[in-house]
Amino acid sequence: MPEPDIGDYPAPHVAVDVAVLTVLPTDELAVLLHRRTGDRSGQWALPGRFVRPRERLADAVAIALQEKCGLHTRELRGRAPHQLHLFDDPDRDDRGWVMSAAHLLGLPCSLLQDVIRSRDDLQLAPIADERARVSGQRRLPYGQDEIVRYAVVDIRERYRKEPDPEGLLEDRQFTLAELLAVHVAVLDEDWQVDTFRRHMLPMLADTGEVSTGRPGRPAAIYRRIAAAARHGNTTAERR
Numbered sequence: 001m002p003e004p005d006i007g008d009y010p011a012p013h014v015a016v017d018v019a020v021l022t023v024l025p026t027d028e029l030a031v032l033l034h035r036r037t038g039d040r041s042g043q044w045a046l047p048g049r050f051v052r053p054r055e056r057l058a059d060a061v062a063i064a065l066q067e068k069c070g071l072h073t074r075e076l077r078g079r080a081p082h083q084l085h086l087f088d089d090p091d092r093d094d095r096g097w098v099m100s101a102a103h104l105l106g107l108p109c110s111l112l113q114d115v116i117r118s119r120d121d122l123q124l125a126p127i128a129d130e131r132a133r134v135s136g137q138r139r140l141p142y143g144q145d146e147i148v149r150y151a152v153v154d155i156r157e158r159y160r161k162e163p164d165p166e167g168l169l170e171d172r173q174f175t176l177a178e179l180l181a182v183h184v185a186v187l188d189e190d191w192q193v194d195t196f197r198r199h200m201l202p203m204l205a206d207t208g209e210v211s212t213g214r215p216g217r218p219a220a221i222y223r224r225i226a227a228a229a230r231h232g233n234t235t236a237e238r239r
Contacts, residue, residue, distance in 0.1 A: 012090075012097040016060045017048035017144060018081055019102065019151035020069070021127075022109045023168050027185040028126045029155075031148055032112060033134065034068045035121040036141070039095070044123065044134045046144045048100070057083065061103050069122060070115050079167055081105040085150050092143035102147045104154060106166025127152055159186045163200050163224050175211050175219040176200070 020032035033044040047068035051060045061081050065071040081103040088099045109124070116122040125132040130149040132140060139145050158165045164174075168182050180196050204222040211219045 010097075012088075012099050014051045015048055015098055015100045016051060016057055016064055017046045017100050017102050017142075017147050018061055018064060018105060019046060019084070019148055020065075020071075020105045020107060020112070021151060021155055021166070021168075022107050022112055022124060023182055023185040024109055024124060024126065026126075027181065029152065029186055029188065030109075030124040030126050031132050031151070032069060032107075032116075033123050033125050033132065033140075035123075040141045043141055044125070044132075044137055045141050046147060051101075057101050057103075065105075070119070075111065075115060076105075076107070077111070079105065079107060084147075084154060087143065087147060089143070092146070095142070098142070100143070100147065102150065104151045104166075106155065106168050108168055108170035110170050156187050159183050162227075163203050173207055173209075173221050173223045175221060176204075177219060179204075179222070 022030055022032070024030050032047070034047050036043050036045050047064050049060060049064040049067065051057065058081075062073065065076075065081075082105075084102040084104045086099060086101055090097050092098070092100070112124060116124070123134075125134050127133070127148070130152045131145055132148050134140070140148065155166060163179055164182055168186070169178060176197060179200065180191060180193065183196070184191055203225055205225050207221045207223055209221045211221055
């Protein structure tokens with residue numbers, strides 16, 4: 001029996017949706033939403049788009065962030081979205097069979113505020129109970145509440161393990177108190193200072209500088225040690 005031709009198989013639509021997460025000045029985790037035009041006009045949703053023929057997912061994500069949010073590569077300052085999960089439930093989208101390749105991107109709040117300051121079609125929606133809270137709207141369209149929930153679970157799991165893995169702190173160098181504050185905001189739970197210090201210090205490098213012009217007493221300033229460097233050091237120690 002001959003092998004079926006690829007044209008014999010039904011092809012679902014493929015979309016990308018991006019959960020851009022940040023921490024608000026109120027120490028709340030939030031997600032970036034844009035107001036839709038066209039289909040579901042006026043509703044708030046995650047930025048996304050359908051993948052065009054022969055288009056890579058990374059390119060579709062970059063275009064979605066540019067078109068829907070005005071986030072060009074220069075605004076991301078070296079930060080890049082990473083693929084989160086493929087949502088493939090045939091009933092997740094009431095428009096038809098649409099698979100969504102969801103992505104996650106963490107950005108400092110100040111960077112996002114610069115982008116949305118002059119726009120009324122973007123907002124940062126606080127997250128409560130792993131859902132975006134949008135005034136006057138019970139849920140996000142196209143099954144996107146599940147994407148937000150998955151993104152929140154993912155980022156919280158990584159913030160339990162590593163120092164600011166998504167770069168939510170605008171400055172690449174920080175005090176331990178600043179690092180603790182962003183972790184507590186992401187996790188939405190307290191983390192005892194001494195326990196946090198013991199967990200994080202092996203993954204940080206002391207810059208030899210101390211904080212000046214910041215609230216509180218002068219404190220040591222740290223930077224993250226790249227994961228590859230940490231693993232390399234561990235390997236060397238074992239040898």
